[in-house]
Amino acid sequence: MVYRPPIFENGEIKGYMSVRIPATRAEITAAEKAYQQISAGKLTLECGYPVTLASKLNPFTRFESSHLIIFFSLLLLLSINAQLFTNKIPVFVSELLDIVFILLILATSVITNRKLKKAYEHLTCIAEGHFNQQIDSSGNNLISRMLGRLKSMQIRLGADFDDVKASLNSSMRIERALESASSNIMVVDRFRNIIFMNKAVKKMLKKVEPELKKDLPNFDADNLMRESIDVFHQHPEHQANLLDSLTDTYEARIKVGNATIDLIVDPIFSKDKKRIGTVAEWKNVTEQLAIEENIKKIVSNASEGLLDDRIDTHELEGFNKSLSNSINELLESFSHLIHNVSEILCKMSNGDLTNRMDGNYQGEVHAMKVATNSALTNIEATFGQIKTGSNEIGNMAGEVSHASEDLSERTQSQAASLEQTASSMEQITSTVKQAAEHTHRANQLSSEATNEAEEAIEEMKETSAAIHGISELSKQIADITSVIDGIAFQTNLLALNAAVEAARAGEHGKGFAVVAGEVRSLAQKSADSSKEISNLITTATQQISHGTTLVEKTNAAFSDVVHKIHEVSTLIDQLSTGASEQTKGLEQVNIAVSSLDEMTQQNAALVEQLAATAGNMSEQAEMQADFVGKFKISSSAQPRITNGDQQASFELEEAKNSHRAWTVRLERFLLGQTVDFDKNSARRDDACPLGKWLYGEGQKYAQLSEMQQLIKLHAEMHQTVGKVIDAKEMEDLELAKQEKEKVMEYSQQILNLIENLKDKISEEATAESTLRPKIESRPSPSSNHKDDWNDF
Known part of the structure; x- marks a missing residue:
C-alpha cells in the first residue's frame, strides 16, 4: 500500500x-x-x-x-x-x-x-x-x-x-564488522573519550601493555572503555589540541619502550560537517620492522653470496609469520637452486658433464633450468664429438706415422736406386755412342746395296719385256692352229658329205668314196696334229705366263727390296741423328738423375721430419684423447655412427643442439623476455636448422620410415608452436602453457627419433660397406736379377 x-x-x-x-x-x-x-x-x-x-x-x-x-x-x-x-x-x-x-x-x-x-x-x-x-x-x-x-x-x-x-542495524553491522576486523580500530567521541575498541586493538594493546607501562605505569589495557585517550600520553595537551583541530588524516609513529606503533587518525564528521569524534587505527609494527631489518640483512648477505640466514618465526603470527615463512621458503628454494647449479659446475670442473638441474620450477627459473640443461647437453654432445674426433685423429696420426716410416724406407731405397741408375746411365751413354758409329757404317752399306738393287731391277724389266714378246707370238701361233683346226673340221664335214653322196651313187661313186675316205683320214690327222700343236702352244703359253708372273714378282720383290732399303737407309739416317741427340739427351739425363738423387736425399730428410711430426701429432692426439677422456659424459652423448655417414651424424648432432636452443628461446618468449624469435618463421617447419636439414641434405634419407616419422612429428610440433604464439598474443597464459607442454613432449620425441635415425643410417652404411668389394694393396714388384734397365 x-x-x-x-x-x-x-x-x-x-x-x-x-x-x-x-x-x-x-x-x-x-x-x-x-x-x-x-x-x-x-x-x-x-x-x-x-x-x-x-x-x-x-x-x-x-x-x-x-x-x-x-x-x-x-x-x-x-x-x-x-x-x-x-x-x-x-x-x-x-x-x-x-x-x-x-x-x-x-x-x-x-x-x-x-x-x-x-x-x-x-x-x-x-x-x-x-x-x-x-x-x-x-x-x-x-x-x-x-x-x-x-x-x-x-x-x-x-x-x-x-x-x-535501518541506520541502527547498519551501525550495528559496521560495529560488528569493525569488531571482527583484523585492523586495530579505536573510536573516541568529541570529548576524546574511548567509546569503541575492537578485539584486534584490545589484543594488540594487551600485547604491548608491558612496554607501555614502562612509560605509563597506570596504563590498564583491560579498562580503557569510557576512558580518555589522554591515558596514552604523559602530557596530553599537544594531542588534545591536535585532535581538536584535526580535519584530515593524521599519521604518526610512536616509540614506547621496545614497541613501535603506527597511528592513523581520521576525524568523524556529521552530516552538517561538525566533528563528532575520531577513529584511530593502531598498527604494531615492531615485528614488521624487525622482519624488514632481518630481510634487509638477509638480502645484504645474499647479495654477498651468503644464503644460510633465515627469519626466526617462533614469536611471529598472522601475516608476518606467513610472510616470513614464504621468504624462508624462497631463500630455501633459491639456496637449493644455487646449490644445484654450484654442484653441477663443481662436477663440471672435475670433468663430469652428466649432471642436470632438477626440481619443478616455473617462469624464469624454469627457463634457466631448460637453458642450463640444454647447454649441458649440447656441451656433452660436443665433447662426445671431440672425444670421437680425438680418437680418429689419433688413429689417422698413427697411420700417417706408419706411412711416413714406410715412405722414409722407400725414399732411402729410391736414393740407392738412383745412384745405381746414374752409374747405368754412364754405361748406356757409351753404348749409345758406339751404336751411333755402327749406324753410320750401316747407312753407307745400305746406300751401296740400294744402287746395286736398282741396276738389277732394270735388267729384270728387260727380261720381263722379252718374255711378254714370246707370249704374244705364242698367242699368234695358237690363233693359226685354231684356223687349221677349223679347216680340218670343215674338210672332215666335206669328206663326210662326199661319202654320203658316193653311197647314193652306188658303183659309180665307189672311187669317189675312196677319195673321200682318204681326204677324211687326212683331215682327221690334220685335226689331231693341230690339236697337239694347240696343246703344246697352250702349255708353252702357260709356261711363258708363269715365267712372266715370276719375273713380275721378282721385279716387284726387287722394287720392294729397294723401297725397304731406302726406308732402312732413312731409318738408319734418322737413327744416326737420334743416336746423336740421344747421346746429348743422356748427358742431360745424367745431370737430371744427379739432381734427382740430390732431391731424393732432401725428400728423405723431409720424410724423416714428417715421420717425426706424425709421431708428435700422434702423441698430441693421445694427450688430447686423454684430456677429453677425463670428462665424464653419458652414453647417449657418444656418437653412434662409427662406420656410416660421418657428415650426416655431425649435421644431425648440430640440428639437435640447435633444436634444444630453439626450445629455450620459446620458454623465454612465453616469459615476455626479449629474444631473437621470429613469430612467422616459428610456425614453419622448414625455417629452423633441423627443418632446413630435413628438407635439404636429409632428403637422401627420405625413404627411411624414421625420417618420414621425424618430418611428420616436426611439422606437428611447429603447428603447436603457432598455437602457443596465438595463445600468448591473446594473453591466455593457461592455454599457452598447456600448448607449450605439448611442444616439449614433441621435442623429446623428436630428439629420440633423431637418435633412431642415426642408428638406422649407421646400419645401412655398415651393410653397404660390407657388400662393397675390398681393394687390396699390392706391394711393388721386386727384381732378383741384375738388370740395370729393370732397376731403372
Whole structure:
C-alpha cells in the first residue's frame, strides 16, 4: 500500500512523502474489487474510503461536533420554549422533539468521545512504536482533520523509525564488522573519550601493555572503555589540541619502550560537517620492522653470496609469520637452486658433464633450468664429438706415422736406386755412342746395296719385256692352229658329205668314196696334229705366263727390296741423328738423375721430419684423447655412427643442439623476455636448422620410415608452436602453457627419433660397406736379377 502524507513546514503543506507499506491478502482482494467498481463507475473513494450517500449526508462527518452540539442545544431550547411562542404544537410533539434533540446531543458527544478515544488509542500505539494501525480520517470536521494529521504523523514517524532502525542495524553491522576486523580500530567521541575498541586493538594493546607501562605505569589495557585517550600520553595537551583541530588524516609513529606503533587518525564528521569524534587505527609494527631489518640483512648477505640466514618465526603470527615463512621458503628454494647449479659446475670442473638441474620450477627459473640443461647437453654432445674426433685423429696420426716410416724406407731405397741408375746411365751413354758409329757404317752399306738393287731391277724389266714378246707370238701361233683346226673340221664335214653322196651313187661313186675316205683320214690327222700343236702352244703359253708372273714378282720383290732399303737407309739416317741427340739427351739425363738423387736425399730428410711430426701429432692426439677422456659424459652423448655417414651424424648432432636452443628461446618468449624469435618463421617447419636439414641434405634419407616419422612429428610440433604464439598474443597464459607442454613432449620425441635415425643410417652404411668389394694393396714388384734397365 502506498501513502502520500503531506509535509508541513510552519503550519503549511510544502510537499508530500511517498511511503509504501506491504498489504495483506485481504487488503489486496478488497482493492481489486474496489478497482473493478471504480472502473465500472460504481464506486468513488475519498481519503482511501468508499463515498456513499450516507457518508455524504452524515452530519457527524461533515460538521464540527461542537457546532452540532450547540446547534442541537439551541434546537432543544427552542423546543422547550416553543410553548412560549405558539400553542399550535402539541405537547407530545414538543416532548418528542426534546427527546430527539437530547439524543442527537448525546450521539454527537458519544461519537466525538469515540473518535477521541480512537485517537488516544492511535497515539498510544504510536508511543509504543506501532505504526501499522489503520486510522480512519474520513470526514471534514476538526476531529477528522486531526485524525488525518495523526495518520500523517504515524506514517512519517513510522518511516523515520524504519530509517532509524535501518541506520541502527547498519551501525550495528559496521560495529560488528569493525569488531571482527583484523585492523586495530579505536573510536573516541568529541570529548576524546574511548567509546569503541575492537578485539584486534584490545589484543594488540594487551600485547604491548608491558612496554607501555614502562612509560605509563597506570596504563590498564583491560579498562580503557569510557576512558580518555589522554591515558596514552604523559602530557596530553599537544594531542588534545591536535585532535581538536584535526580535519584530515593524521599519521604518526610512536616509540614506547621496545614497541613501535603506527597511528592513523581520521576525524568523524556529521552530516552538517561538525566533528563528532575520531577513529584511530593502531598498527604494531615492531615485528614488521624487525622482519624488514632481518630481510634487509638477509638480502645484504645474499647479495654477498651468503644464503644460510633465515627469519626466526617462533614469536611471529598472522601475516608476518606467513610472510616470513614464504621468504624462508624462497631463500630455501633459491639456496637449493644455487646449490644445484654450484654442484653441477663443481662436477663440471672435475670433468663430469652428466649432471642436470632438477626440481619443478616455473617462469624464469624454469627457463634457466631448460637453458642450463640444454647447454649441458649440447656441451656433452660436443665433447662426445671431440672425444670421437680425438680418437680418429689419433688413429689417422698413427697411420700417417706408419706411412711416413714406410715412405722414409722407400725414399732411402729410391736414393740407392738412383745412384745405381746414374752409374747405368754412364754405361748406356757409351753404348749409345758406339751404336751411333755402327749406324753410320750401316747407312753407307745400305746406300751401296740400294744402287746395286736398282741396276738389277732394270735388267729384270728387260727380261720381263722379252718374255711378254714370246707370249704374244705364242698367242699368234695358237690363233693359226685354231684356223687349221677349223679347216680340218670343215674338210672332215666335206669328206663326210662326199661319202654320203658316193653311197647314193652306188658303183659309180665307189672311187669317189675312196677319195673321200682318204681326204677324211687326212683331215682327221690334220685335226689331231693341230690339236697337239694347240696343246703344246697352250702349255708353252702357260709356261711363258708363269715365267712372266715370276719375273713380275721378282721385279716387284726387287722394287720392294729397294723401297725397304731406302726406308732402312732413312731409318738408319734418322737413327744416326737420334743416336746423336740421344747421346746429348743422356748427358742431360745424367745431370737430371744427379739432381734427382740430390732431391731424393732432401725428400728423405723431409720424410724423416714428417715421420717425426706424425709421431708428435700422434702423441698430441693421445694427450688430447686423454684430456677429453677425463670428462665424464653419458652414453647417449657418444656418437653412434662409427662406420656410416660421418657428415650426416655431425649435421644431425648440430640440428639437435640447435633444436634444444630453439626450445629455450620459446620458454623465454612465453616469459615476455626479449629474444631473437621470429613469430612467422616459428610456425614453419622448414625455417629452423633441423627443418632446413630435413628438407635439404636429409632428403637422401627420405625413404627411411624414421625420417618420414621425424618430418611428420616436426611439422606437428611447429603447428603447436603457432598455437602457443596465438595463445600468448591473446594473453591466455593457461592455454599457452598447456600448448607449450605439448611442444616439449614433441621435442623429446623428436630428439629420440633423431637418435633412431642415426642408428638406422649407421646400419645401412655398415651393410653397404660390407657388400662393397675390398681393394687390396699390392706391394711393388721386386727384381732378383741384375738388370740395370729393370732397376731403372
